[in-house]
Amino acid sequence: MDNLFGDLRLGHLRLAPRGTRRRTRATAFQAAAFQAAAEYTGRWGWAVAADALAGPAEPHPGPPHPDGPPADGRPASAVLLPTGRAFDVLDVPGQAGLQALVRLERMGTQVGPVLAPPTGRLQFLVAAGAARRLPELLYRMGWDDAALDLTCHGEGSHVAAPPTVLDGLGPVRWLRRPTRDNAGCPPEARLLLGTLAYACHRSRERSSEPAWLAS
Numbered sequence: 001m002d003n004l005f006g007d008l009r010l011g012h013l014r015l016a017p018r019g020t021r022r023r024t025r026a027t028a029f030q031a032a033a034f035q036a037a038a039e040y041t042g043r044w045g046w047a048v049a050a051d052a053l054a055g056p057a058e059p060h061p062g063p064p065h066p067d068g069p070p071a072d073g074r075p076a077s078a079v080l081l082p083t084g085r086a087f088d089v090l091d092v093p094g095q096a097g098l099q100a101l102v103r104l105e106r107m108g109t110q111v112g113p114v115l116a117p118p119t120g121r122l123q124f125l126v127a128a129g130a131a132r133r134l135p136e137l138l139y140r141m142g143w144d145d146a147a148l149d150l151t152c153h154g155e156g157s158h159v160a161a162p163p164t165v166l167d168g169l170g171p172v173r174w175l176r177r178p179t180r181d182n183a184g185c186p187p188e189a190r191l192l193l194g195t196l197a198y199a200c201h202r203s204r205e206r207s208s209e210p211a212w213l214a215s
Helices: 018-042 094-104 130-140 189-208
Strands: 008-011 012-014 073-081 086-095 115-117 122-127 151-153 158-168 171-177
Touching: 018 073, 018 158, 086 094, 086 130, 086 189, 094 115, 094 122, 094 189, 115 158, 122 189, 130 151, 130 189
Parallel strands: none
Antiparallel strands: 008 012, 073 158, 086 122, 086 151, 115 122, 115 171
């Protein structure tokens, strides 16, 4: 052992201390985060939260983890996009979102960027103001009395964007990437909401059916 407090050498194998590996991951994340932030702000005109580029969080109380914080689904490293400015976000269960997305695209409906966090949800970017108008929109479409697993992130909230990693779950990905056509002018929520609400309703109905009937 050449250096008790430095790198460990075993023959030709060089092992960096765990803290070094963590710092290396933090540096790699920061490079990716700054690159993504430059694209989000410079190319698409979106804001990025001021504290979003700090890199992996410090370890916090919880079960031991081989290389860092416990696997509890909190952001290990995050790039956060504030909602309520350039866009709001309709947030639905993943399976219902996929079914709605297929139907919308078959109908020729213009769908904006879609985020796929590793939490089993899908997040559809829509024009700003949707969160404030969501109850009214659902009422007009006849869904105001339905129990829907559908929410909307608006002013004062945010969503995580790539290259964010949720500890123990995995990375946030784009299911539909932002483009020149949809990033600056995401679709109005009313164009997607009816199809999303129906898919959420059907998904909830199926989950409440007896297993023999659902199959």
